[in-house]
Amino acid sequence: MADGRRVRGQRSREAILGSAVALASVDGLGGLSLGRLAEAAGVSKSGFFAHWRDKQELQLDAVEWAARQWVEHVIVPASAAPKGVRRVFALHEARLAFYRDGVLPGGCFFFVAQVEFDDKPGPVKDRVAQAMNDWLGYLEHTVREAVDRGELRADPAQLAYEIEALGEAAVTHSRLRDGPTAFAHARRAVLDRLRALSPTPELLPED
Amino acid sequence: MADGRRVRGQRSREAILGSAVALASVDGLGGLSLGRLAEAAGVSKSGFFAHWRDKQELQLDAVEWAARQWVEHVIVPASAAPKGVRRVFALHEARLAFYRDGVLPGGCFFFVAQVEFDDKPGPVKDRVAQAMNDWLGYLEHTVREAVDRGELRADPAQLAYEIEALGEAAVTHSRLRDGPTAFAHARRAVLDRLRALSPTPELLPED
DNA sequence: ACACAATATGACCGATCGGTCGTTTTTATT
């Protein structure tokens, strides 16, 4: 059933969500002002309420949109690397590239959303937590693939925590301190860790 | 010169700053509403402007206050450990205790402040960046003491980044996912790393 | 005793917030 109205609506929807995620990566989902968002997306403020009942509905969809963007920019490119320790490191490098390339003006939507909602119970926190669980679960799964192939000796959950922590920290360190140094530290930390845990370090670059 | 007015003013000042740092650890320095802060501190809203010209001045002093709190709760206790690798790990454990004990309702003032201001240029960002530089500089200095004593073989700046990243991540992971697991991961990550880098791992606990 | 400075207050201001409402324009269905 071709529904042109829906099609047109979806275009506005996508444009607004793109602006929303970009703005939220800077000011947070709460700092998202519907007025400024309207200006950024080139629509009128009241036009929102044809698509979302209130701000919270928009926030929930923004989380969804950001999750899809993360899959597209990080998980998909890293899937080019063969399963095992090389794909684990490819995930880390794809993440750092996401930050370094400035895909989002604020660096990382989920990093901001986590910090903002970690002590604000409600549907948005739940949705953010679920997105983080999905991502960390995938990271852990990728590590486990490497363990099963004999390319890593590690506790997948423990190593996933470490990779996540060392990657996330690059966001603030690159913006608040020296950018290149922060990314170099983030890359080296995971590379050294993986090489030390791997019986086959030759699969990874030396530096 | 005993000045009772100043003394009384200082008490209000301290009470307000304490509330401000606690509230900001949850909602951020921008989410700090002067109205709600007044209520939390038990004074009238306009009473602020006898102590601070505007909100920004309060934010700057809140950063200062939080920095002193960090020294008192993290750096001072860890100084009980002997210089070297044991003090490095003591710093990490003191930090995790700060988070676990819920000294601040939001977990970590500086973590929130970093994420909030890393792309908002101005005096507050500069002050936050300076506080983070001071802390990371101290962390690096402590690592270097261990290196100089032959208790660690590491690049101090690199290792300081890793310890900082692995510690900070415990804030969101403990609140958004499982608390005890997050702290266990954060502790084990640094412990394993230090033991691997140390010619004298017997100085550290085994687990 | 007196003048002055610090502390603190309540009333009030313009701006912006999230959100509502009535209306117009566009488009798919019948």
Next chain:
DNA sequence: AATAAAAACGACCGATCGGTCATATTGTGT
């Protein structure tokens, strides 16, 4: 062609925001 629904808008609402101001109270130095 008629109709119903979706999309989008401008005007407007009460609440809250950061901040000002005139004023009352209190403690300090001379």
